[in-house]
Amino acid sequence: MHSGRKLFPLIYVALLAPLVGCAKERPFRFDREVLLPKPVHSHPWVEVGESKIYDASTLEDYINGAARPYLEYGMTQLIHAVYVRRTSPEDEMIVDVYEMASPLAAYGIYSIQRPEKADDVRLGATGFWSDGLLCFVKDRIYVSIQPPGGGPREMLSAMLIAEYIDKQTKLPGSLPEMIAALPEEDRVRHSEVYQAANMLGHRFLGAGWQATYRYRGVTHDLFVIPCMDAAQALDRYEKLADYVSKNGKIVRRVKGVGRSAIVGTGKTTGRLFIACSGRYLVGTVDCFNDERSVRLAREVIENVTRMGL
Amino acid sequence: MSTPDHDSPSGLTRRQFVRAAGASGAVALAQSAHGASQDEAKKPAPGKGPETKLPTRVVGKTGLRVSVISYGSYNLSNPRLLDAAISEGMTLVVTSNDYQNGTAERTIGEVIARQRKKVVLGTGKECTTQTKTSDLLTEIDRSLKRLQTDHVEMWRVHYVKDAKVLQNEAIYEAFDKAKKAGKVGHLGLSTHESPAKGDVVEAAIKSKRFEFLMTRYNFMEFPKDYEPFTKAAKAGMGVIVFKIRAGARDKASNEMARLQEKMKISGEQAKIKWALQNRHVTSVVSGERSIEGIREACQAARAPFSRAEREYLDAYVKRFQHEYCRFCGQCVSACPYGVQVDDVMRFAMYFKYYGAEKAAMQEYEALPARKQAWLCAQCRGDCMAACPNGVRVQPQLVEAHQLLRLETGTDRYA
Numbered sequence: 083m084h085s086g087r088k089l090f091p092l093i094y095v096a097l098l099a100p101l102v103g104c105a106k107e108r109p110f111r112f113d114r115e116v117l118l119p120k121p122v123h124s125h126p127w128v129e130v131g132e133s134k135i136y137d138a139s140t141l142e143d144y145i146n147g148a149a150r151p152y153l154e155y156g157m158t159q160l161i162h163a164v165y166v167r168r169t170s171p172e173d174e175m176i177v178d179v180y181e182m183a184s185p186l187a188a189y190g191i192y193s194i195q196r197p198e199k200a201d202d203v204r205l206g207a208t209g210f211w212s213d214g215l216l217c218f219v220k221d222r223i224y225v226s227i228q229p230p231g232g233g234p235r236e237m238l239s240a241m242l243i244a245e246y247i248d249k250q251t252k253l254p255g256s257l258p259e260m261i262a263a264l265p266e267e268d269r270v271r272h273s274e275v276y277q278a279a280n281m282l283g284h285r286f287l288g289a290g291w292q293a294t295y296r297y298r299g300v301t302h303d304l305f306v307i308p309c310m311d312a313a314q315a316l317d318r319y320e321k322l323a324d325y326v327s328k329n330g331k332i333v334r335r336v337k338g339v340g341r342s343a344i345v346g347t348g349k350t351t352g353r354l355f356i357a358c359s360g361r362y363l364v365g366t367v368d369c370f371n372d373e374r375s376v377r378l379a380r381e382v383i384e385n386v387t388r389m390g391l
Numbered sequence: 392m393s394t395p396d397h398d399s400p401s402g403l404t405r406r407q408f409v410r411a412a413g414a415s416g417a418v419a420l421a422q423s424a425h426g427a428s429q430d431e432a433k434k435p436a437p438g439k440g441p442e443t444k445l446p447t448r449v450v451g452k453t454g455l456r457v458s459v460i461s462y463g464s465y466n467l468s469n470p471r472l473l474d475a476a477i478s479e480g481m482t483l484v485v486t487s488n489d490y491q492n493g494t495a496e497r498t499i500g501e502v503i504a505r506q507r508k509k510v511v512l513g514t515g516k517e518c519t520t521q522t523k524t525s526d527l528l529t530e531i532d533r534s535l536k537r538l539q540t541d542h543v544e545m546w547r548v549h550y551v552k553d554a555k556v557l558q559n560e561a562i563y564e565a566f567d568k569a570k571k572a573g574k575v576g577h578l579g580l581s582t583h584e585s586p587a588k589g590d591v592v593e594a595a596i597k598s599k600r601f602e603f604l605m606t607r608y609n610f611m612e613f614p615k616d617y618e619p620f621t622k623a624a625k626a627g628m629g630v631i632v633f634k635i636r637a638g639a640r641d642k643a644s645n646e647m648a649r650l651q652e653k654m655k656i657s658g659e660q661a662k663i664k665w666a667l668q669n670r671h672v673t674s675v676v677s678g679e680r681s682i683e684g685i686r687e688a689c690q691a692a693r694a695p696f697s698r699a700e701r702e703y704l705d706a707y708v709k710r711f712q713h714e715y716c717r718f719c720g721q722c723v724s725a726c727p728y729g730v731q732v733d734d735v736m737r738f739a740m741y742f743k744y745y746g747a748e749k750a751a752m753q754e755y756e757a758l759p760a761r762k763q764a765w766l767c768a769q770c771r772g773d774c775m776a777a778c779p780n781g782v783r784v785q786p787q788l789v790e791a792h793q794l795l796r797l798e799t800g801t802d803r804y805a
Contacts, residue, residue: 101540109764132757135750135753135754137750138739140737146465146550148465148466148491150465150466150678151466154680159750194468194491194494195491195492197494212492213492215492223606232536279680280468280469280680280681283469283471283472283475283681283682284681284682285681285683286682286683286685311624326663328535347472349478350471350474350475350478350682351471352471357495367471
C-alpha cells in the first residue's frame with residue numbers, strides 16, 4: 083500500500099504524458115477534410131458534389147491557359163469546391179485553395195491578381211475583396227473565393243468560408259520582407275508584385291519584384307531583381323543593356339549608383355533605367371525623370387543592404 | 392456607345408467598319424469559292440488587315456487577314472510583351488472578359504490605345520443556356536471599356552463545353568444588337584473539346600451562325616487533315632487553334648532535349664509548323680510569356696516545316712504515344728470487370744510524371760474498389776484491343792495498381 087502510494091504520482095505522469103503530446107500543435111496538412119468547412123460551419127451554404135483535387139499536370143483541365151502563371155509560381159495542389167445556398171441552389175460559390183511551392187510563390191500569385199482599388203480584408207497575411215472576388219494568402223496557401231455576386235451580402239458569405247479556411251490553415255502569416263525595401267512614397271496601392279519569371283518580359287532576368295509609382299500624375303514602374311551573386315547580376319545587366327542597344331538605344335550612362343547604370347529607350351522597352359549593385363539589378367520603366375530613377379534605385383539599394391536581404 | 396468614330400485596324404472609321412464587316416463576308420465567300428480564303432501572303436490585301444512581317448491568312452468568310460501566329464493573352468499583365476508581339480508581326484490579339492478578371496483586357500487596352508491600327512482584336516464571354524441578352528450586352532460594353540476601344544473585330548462565345556449552349560437565342564440577339572451598334576464585327580466560338588467528343592464543333596458548323604472557330608489542335612491527338620476543320624472551312628469559318636504543344640512532355644525529357652540538340656531544331660517551333668501545315672488553320676495562338684518565346688514562335692511561321700522537325704515530332708509520338716492516354720474512355724466499356732480504366736490511367740500519370748503521388752493515391756482510393764485495377768493482372772486485356780491509339784493499357788493498369796494502392800504507399804507519406 084505504502085509503495086503503491088509512492089508509485090501513484092509516477093503512474094499519473096505516465097498517463098498524462100501522451101495527452102501533453104497531443105496538445106502540441108500538429109503539423110499543417112493540405113487536406114480538404116481539414117480545410118473545407120462542413121455544413122455546420124458554412125450554414126446557409128452547403129458543398130455540392132465532392133471537392134476536386136488538381137495538381138500541376140491537371141490544372142489546365144480546370145482553368146485552361148490561365149494555369150500557366152500558377153505553374154510558373156510552382157503550384158503543387160488545388161482543392162476546388164463548389165458551395166450553393168441552401169435556400170436558392172442556383173447561387174453558387176466557388177472555393178479554390180491552392181498550395182504553392184513557397185510563401186513567396188503564394189504571395190506572388192496573390193499579388194498579380196490584386197487590383198489597385200480592391201478593399202483590404204483581415205485574412206491570413208493579407209487579403210482583398212474586389213468585385214465579387216475574395217482572396218487571401220497565408221504562408222504557402224493562396225485562397226480564392228468567388229461568391230455569386232459582388233454585393234455586401236455575397237462578401238459576407240465569402241468571408242464566412244474564408245475565415246474558416248484561414249483558421250484551419252495553421253501556418254505563420256507574414257508578408258515577404260522585400261515589400262518593406264520598396265520606397266513607400268508615391269507607391270500605387272497594391273502594386274507590389276512578385277514575378278516568378280520573365281521579369282520585364284525576359285527569360286534571362288528570372289524572378290523579381292515590381293511596383294508602380296504615381297509621380298506628379300504620371301505612373302512608372304520600379305523593379306528589383308535579386309540574383310544569386312554579384313557575377314550573375316552583372317551578367318544579367320549586360321544582357322539587358324545589350325538588348326536595349328540592339329532594340330533601341332542607350333541614351334546615357336549614369337555614375338554614382340551601384341557598379342554601373344544606364345538609361346535606354348526603345349519600342350519594346352520604353353524608357354528604361356538599369357543599375358547593377360551587388361547581387362541586385364534595380365531600375366525603373368517609363369520614368370522620364372532620370373534623377374528620380376537614380377534616387378529610387380539608391381533608396382532600394384540602401385534598404386536591402388540595411389535589411390540584410 | 393457615344394464615343395466618336397475612330398480608326399479600325401484597316402484605317403476605317405467605325406461607321407465604315409460596320410459596313411465593311413457586312414460586305415466583307417460576301418467578298419470572302421467569293422474568294423473561298425476559288426479556294427483562296429486561306430492563302431498565305433506576305434502582305435495583306437489593302438483594307439483587309441494590318442501590315443505585318445509575318446505570313447497572313449484570311450479568317451474564313453470574314454475577310455479579315457491576320458498573322459498566322461496570334462497573341463493569346465490569358466496571362467498577359469505586362470504590356471511590353473504585347474508590344475514585342477506586335478513588333479514581331481502578330482496582328483491578331485485574342486482575349487476574353489474573364490482572363491485574370493479583366494486584367495488581360497486592361498493590359499491590351501494600354502497597348503491598343505497606342506497601336507489600334509496594327510491589330511485585329513478578338514474577345515468573348517462564356518455563356519450558358521440561361522445567359523440573357525442584356526447581360527451579354529453589358530459585358531461587351533465592359534470589355535470595350537477595358538480594351539480602350541469602341542469595337543472588336545471578332546467576338547466569340549467563349550469556352551463552350553456543351554452544344555446546348557449554342558441553342559440559346561439570347562447570344563445571337565445580343566451579338567446582332569452589338570453588331571448593329573458597331574461594337575462587334577464577327578461571331579465565333581471557342582471550345583476545348585476533345586476530338587473524340589466533337590459535338591460542339593459539329594453543332595457550331597451546322598448552326599451556320601459562326602464565322603470562326605477557336606479550338607485545340609496538336610500533332611499527337613489530331614490527324615493533319617482533321618475533317619471538322621475541312622467542314623468548317625467549307626462553311627466559311629476561320630479556324631484558330633491553341634493547345635498545340637501536346638502536353639509538352641519533351642520539356643521534362645532529357646532524351647528529347649538531346650534529340651533537339653542533335654537535330655538542331657526547336658521542338659516548340661516544330662509543333663507550330665505542324666499546325667500551320669493544315670491550310671484550314673488560319674492562325675496558331677501563342678501565349679508566350681517572354682520576349683524570347685514570342686520571337687521563337689514568330690520565327691517558326693517564317694520558315695518551312697523541315698524534314699528534321701517532322702522526324703522530331705514522329706519521335707515524340709513514338710516516345711510518348713503508348714503512354715499518352717487521351718482519356719477518350721473507349722476502353723471502359725470493353726473492360727469485362729468494369730474497371731474505370733481512363734481514371735486509373737490518369738491517376739498513374741499524375742503519380743509517375745507530375746510528382747503528385749499523394750494526390751494520385753488519394754484519387755485512386757476514392758474510386759470504388761470494383762472500379763480499381765485489382766483484377767487487371769489476370770485479365771486478357773480487352774482494353775488494349777479497344778484503344779484506338781494503341782496504348783498498351785493493361786500493363787500500365789497493373790503498374791498503376793501497384794503504385795497507387797494506399798496500403799503499399801501509406802508509409803511513404805506517414
